[in-house]
Amino acid sequence: xxxVKKTKTTGKKPVKAPxxxxxxxxxxxxxxxxxxxxxxxxxxxxxxxxxxxxIHIATVSFAGVGAAAVAMPLVSQMSASADVLALASIEVDxxxxxxxQSIKTSWRKQPVFIRNLTPAEVEEAxxxxxxxxxxxQTLADRTKPGKENWLITLGxxxxxxxxxxxxxxxxxxxxxxxxxxxxxxxxxxxxxxxRKGPAPTNLVVPEFxxxxxxxVKIG
Amino acid sequence: MSFPWAQEYKPQGxxxxxxxxxxxxxxxxxxxxxxxxxxxxNLNYFWNFGVLAGVALVIQIVTGIILAMHYYASVDGAFNxxxxxxxxxxxxxxxxxxxxxxxxxxxxxxxxHIFRGLFYGSYKAPREMIWLLGVTIFxxxxxxxxxxxxxxxxxxxxxxxxxxxxxxxxxxxxGEPLRQWLLGGFAPDQAALNRFFSLHYLMPFVIAGVIxxxxxxxxxxxxxxxxxxxxxxxxxxxxxxxYYTAKDGFGLGIFLIFFVAVTFFAPNMLxxxxxxxxxxxxxxxxxxxxxxxxxxxxxxxxxxxxDFGIPFTGIIIIExxxxxxxxxxxxxxxxxxxxxxDTSPVRSGHYRPLFRKFFWFGLIPCIIxxxxxxxxxxxxxxxxxxxxxxxxxFIHFLIIxxxxxxxxxxxxxxxxxxxAVTGKPLEKAAA
Amino acid sequence: xxxxxxxxxxxxxSGMLLLGLGDTVIKAIQEPAQPSAExxxxxxxxxxxxxxxGPFGKFDRGQLQRGLKVYSEVCAAxxxxxxxxxRDFAALGYNEDQVKALAKAWKTEVPTxxxxxxxxxxxxxxxxxxxxxxxxxxxxxxxxxxxxxxxxLSLITKARADGTAYVYSLLMGYRDQAGYKNAEGKxxxxxxxxxxxxxxxxxxxxxxxxxxxxxxxxAGDDQVTYDDGTKAxxxxxxxxxxxxxxxxxxxxxxxxxxxxxxxxxxLFIFTVLAWMSYRTIWADKKH
Numbered sequence: 057x058x059x060v061k062k063t064k065t066t067g068k069k070p071v072k073a074p075x076x077x078x079x080x081x082x083x084x085x086x087x088x089x090x091x092x093x094x095x096x097x098x099x100x101x102x103x104x105x106x107x108x109x110x111i112h113i114a115t116v117s118f119a120g121v122g123a124a125a126v127a128m129p130l131v132s133q134m135s136a137s138a139d140v141l142a143l144a145s146i147e148v149d150x151x152x153x154x155x156x157q158s159i160k161t162s163w164r165k166q167p168v169f170i171r172n173l174t175p176a177e178v179e180e181a182x183x184x185x186x187x188x189x190x191x192x193q194t195l196a197d198r199t200k201p202g203k204e205n206w207l208i209t210l211g212x213x214x215x216x217x218x219x220x221x222x223x224x225x226x227x228x229x230x231x232x233x234x235x236x237x238x239x240x241x242x243x244x245x246x247x248x249x250x251r252k253g254p255a256p257t258n259l260v261v262p263e264f265x266x267x268x269x270x271x272v273k274i275g
Numbered sequence: 276m277s278f279p280w281a282q283e284y285k286p287q288g289x290x291x292x293x294x295x296x297x298x299x300x301x302x303x304x305x306x307x308x309x310x311x312x313x314x315x316x317n318l319n320y321f322w323n324f325g326v327l328a329g330v331a332l333v334i335q336i337v338t339g340i341i342l343a344m345h346y347y348a349s350v351d352g353a354f355n356x357x358x359x360x361x362x363x364x365x366x367x368x369x370x371x372x373x374x375x376x377x378x379x380x381x382x383x384x385x386x387x388h389i390f391r392g393l394f395y396g397s398y399k400a401p402r403e404m405i406w407l408l409g410v411t412i413f414x415x416x417x418x419x420x421x422x423x424x425x426x427x428x429x430x431x432x433x434x435x436x437x438x439x440x441x442x443x444x445x446x447x448x449x450g451e452p453l454r455q456w457l458l459g460g461f462a463p464d465q466a467a468l469n470r471f472f473s474l475h476y477l478m479p480f481v482i483a484g485v486i487x488x489x490x491x492x493x494x495x496x497x498x499x500x501x502x503x504x505x506x507x508x509x510x511x512x513x514x515x516x517x518y519y520t521a522k523d524g525f526g527l528g529i530f531l532i533f534f535v536a537v538t539f540f541a542p543n544m545l546x547x548x549x550x551x552x553x554x555x556x557x558x559x560x561x562x563x564x565x566x567x568x569x570x571x572x573x574x575x576x577x578x579x580x581x582d583f584g585i586p587f588t589g590i591i592i593i594e595x596x597x598x599x600x601x602x603x604x605x606x607x608x609x610x611x612x613x614x615x616x617d618t619s620p621v622r623s624g625h626y627r628p629l630f631r632k633f634f635w636f637g638l639i640p641c642i643i644x645x646x647x648x649x650x651x652x653x654x655x656x657x658x659x660x661x662x663x664x665x666x667x668x669f670i671h672f673l674i675i676x677x678x679x680x681x682x683x684x685x686x687x688x689x690x691x692x693x694x695a696v697t698g699k700p701l702e703k704a705a706a
Numbered sequence: 707x708x709x710x711x712x713x714x715x716x717x718x719x720s721g722m723l724l725l726g727l728g729d730t731v732i733k734a735i736q737e738p739a740q741p742s743a744e745x746x747x748x749x750x751x752x753x754x755x756x757x758x759x760g761p762f763g764k765f766d767r768g769q770l771q772r773g774l775k776v777y778s779e780v781c782a783a784x785x786x787x788x789x790x791x792x793r794d795f796a797a798l799g800y801n802e803d804q805v806k807a808l809a810k811a812w813k814t815e816v817p818t819x820x821x822x823x824x825x826x827x828x829x830x831x832x833x834x835x836x837x838x839x840x841x842x843x844x845x846x847x848x849x850x851x852x853x854x855x856x857x858x859l860s861l862i863t864k865a866r867a868d869g870t871a872y873v874y875s876l877l878m879g880y881r882d883q884a885g886y887k888n889a890e891g892k893x894x895x896x897x898x899x900x901x902x903x904x905x906x907x908x909x910x911x912x913x914x915x916x917x918x919x920x921x922x923x924x925a926g927d928d929q930v931t932y933d934d935g936t937k938a939x940x941x942x943x944x945x946x947x948x949x950x951x952x953x954x955x956x957x958x959x960x961x962x963x964x965x966x967x968x969x970x971x972x973l974f975i976f977t978v979l980a981w982m983s984y985r986t987i988w989a990d991k992k993h
Contacts, residue, residue: 112983112987114979115976115983119524119980125972129365129366133341133366137364139834143834355789368962513991517987518988521983521984521987525981528976532977538966540966542962548864552865580730581726598719605715609715616709616712659727659734662730673715674712696992696993
């Protein structure tokens with residue numbers, strides 16, 4: 057590859073004119089090979105070595121901290137956004153639900169079963185020996201005082217997340233008269249407690265409150 | 276690698292040895308950007324911009340992938356999904372502003388990188404392939420940026436898509452069918468938006484692939500340097516790591532300060548207000564302009580106002596519209612021929628007195644003028660200026676450069692890089 | 707061969723451009739561009755300053771609340787704000803109950819369906835709702851507004867050059883066209899007799915083509931009554947609603963600025979450290 061060569065470099069100044077003193081320039085030329093790999097050459101030379109290493113370590117660690125700080129928003133952006141969180145509570149009017157009926161509604165994009173238990177169903181739920189249950193809870197634990205007939209649970213089987221049957225009219229209610237999950241055969245009783253099958257816990261009762269006699273706030 | 280004195284990767288410890296024998300990736304990195312890559316010792320700050328362009332691409336890919344998690348490519352939902360990102364997604368405003376301004380900074384960095392190549396003759400033998408791949412990357416970047424600008428489906432997005440695909444309709448006979456094929460319809464709509472999104476997601480990875488080739492080609496002859504004098508001995512070089520990693524780290528800090536200042540304090544400075552109006556196919560904004568980085572080319576497009584034909588017969592051979600489009604593409608494509616247009620054996624503009632004059636007093640003002648005129652409405656004074664500047668642009672590359680390289684008498688070159696740096700000849704310095 | 711081809715191409719393109727240049731000059735002399743009323747009488751936005759201006763600026767919550775009041779009582783009759791939700795008003799300094807009350811009391815109700823019959827119906831707003839539009843659709847909006855479409859205001863201050871000042875100037879900019887003179891003392895109707903505002907439009911030199919379909923929305927003082935006792939002058943209302951619309955366009959502006967300062971501070975230290983590191987490594991290497 058061709059470059060025009062002249063034997064002398066006088067005339068035009070080279071691109072980077074020497075900035076530092078001549079002494080420094082000489083030193084640079086002499087220490088040339090050692091400087092090729094300063095990390096080796098520096099080892100145990102002068103007291104300045106420690107300070108130098110410290111600067112590099114500080115720079116690299118500072119860069120690491122910065123990268124971690126930038127990573128935070130890049131990760132947190134995946135969590136629920138403000139509009140999703142804004143829908144985190146709903147209000148449902150339950151006045152029209154007759155004893156023995158239930159409705160399915162949607163809360164946080166998940167099904168919620170609201171069931172008006174008949175006195176017989178309440179009695180059946182209270183008859184059960186709580187100590188013998190897989191997930192011991194009484195009906196009272198799962199409802200609000202004075203409103204024991206209102207059973208509100210997530211319609212999400214605690215096994216692997218299918219929607220159990222039994223909320224809509226005519227659906228199979230399982231061997232214990234509550235809900236039945238067809239995916240893997242979990243049976244829930246009239247308090248939506250797990251009685252038979254693989255599900256480990258009772259259907260989850262979401263946080264809810266009666267804000268009037270007939271309006272429930274879920275979430 | 277090229278230089279016999281390049282340090283060899285020596286795996287330390289059994290695990291490193293085990294990996295090295297099976298997949299020598301650490302060795303590859305060591306030889307590419309580690310101590311195994313000898314680099315001229317006299318590189319100035321203009322040589323930071325290659326690495327910075329890589330950083331800018333990474334910023335774009337990372338923020339882009341995140342935006343794609345929240346964006347919908349739908350003519351009804353795209354605009355609102357961008358605003359959803361700006362308002363409701365956690366830190367979404369930051370990611371979107373970073374992506375938006377990241378595109379501009381990518382172009383700023385790449386333009387400086389190209390400018391460095393033009394001035395220091397980095398396109399000359401034996402580095403032609405690096406240059407050709409670089410121009411390819413630039414073209415891919417322009418396509419990617421254009422398609423990305425369409426995605427928010429604002430007024431400028433829509434009308435930009437309309438105008439830019441309109442270039443193709445200038446081509447005789449096949450133009451209009453070609454345009455309809457590109458858009459998947461008669462005007463930009465759902466089909467166009469969807470394909471632009473798909474391609475906008477794909478292209479950065481194509482760019483990354485071409486960058487790998489670009490860097491590979493770079494490692495054959497090694498980096499050029501401000502003197503343009505080839506490396507002659509070990510003294511002329513330093514290992515990339517730690518010398519240039521440290522310098523690039525500092526350069527990165529400066530770059531990020533500028534980037535952050537614009538992204539956080541003037542995020543819409545480089546954008547256009549009309550793109551905050553949802554696309555309306557029935558009403559064009561009063562004054563449509565592309566993003567700033569396309570303005571010089573847009574000015575060239577607009578500068579052609581007369582048809583080419585046989586005088587006094589009314590026969591038109593090339594319409595002004597088609598010529599504008601040809602010239603606009605030509606203004607970029609001519610860069611592919613640069614290594615063969617500039618035949619001077621001297622690389623660096625420092626040692627080329629005549630070239631340097633045309634570069635600083637011709638090309639640079641001409642490009643600034645084109646950028647400025649590109650953003651102006653079509654008033655007479657701006658048309659006149661852009662016609663002068665565009666004419667100079669073509670004359671510079673296609674006529675002046677070949678002639679200058681022939682007639683110019685270069686200044687004496689230093690014997691070696693070491694001599695240019697230390698003022699002492701190579702042999703003496705070695706002592 | 708390449709160079710010969712390049713020479714010819716260069717000659718062709720530059721030749722055509724120079725021909726074009728001659729053409730442009732001749733045309734400019736033969737038929738000089740006609741001055742237009744829009745070009746000569748369109749005003750730049752008025753100088754106005756806000757608490758949220760500048761790199762340290764923060765929104766004035768009291769002003770935003772007043773601006774919301776102006777929007778809801780004046781603008782909202784025609785202009786939608788469909789990117790903003792009631793829940794967003796928490797950022798104006800309202801607590802949860804106040805936001806709920808605002809949503810419930812909003813003049814326009816949220817479209818829904820009757821749960822019994824499925825017929826279209828409306829219900830009071832809840833915090834999660836976006837602000838309901840005053841018109842069901844574009845056709846309805848045009849029908850009610852003399853065929854003009856009132857733009858959505860969510861992003862208006864970002865969608866116009868110098869947006870916040872633009873909104874303020876537009877609201878303050880209604881003038882009597884008869885005898886209107888610009889700063890140079892030229893009288894519009896004398897210079898451009900054809901520029902008389904058509905019936906149904908309103909003269910406003912801050913609007914792009916000088917004639918705007920919107921009648922002066924803030925005609926005089928005390929059009930609204932501020933809860934905080936601020937005197938509702940015309941200027942005060944225009945300023946408050948402009949600030950409010952700056953907030954609707956960029957509710958995250960304060961986060962942006964504070965994150966920006968943190969990032970700049972960090973980067974400054976990093977850059978100094980990186981510079982020291984760089985100088986140390988190169989200390990004995992001349993370059």
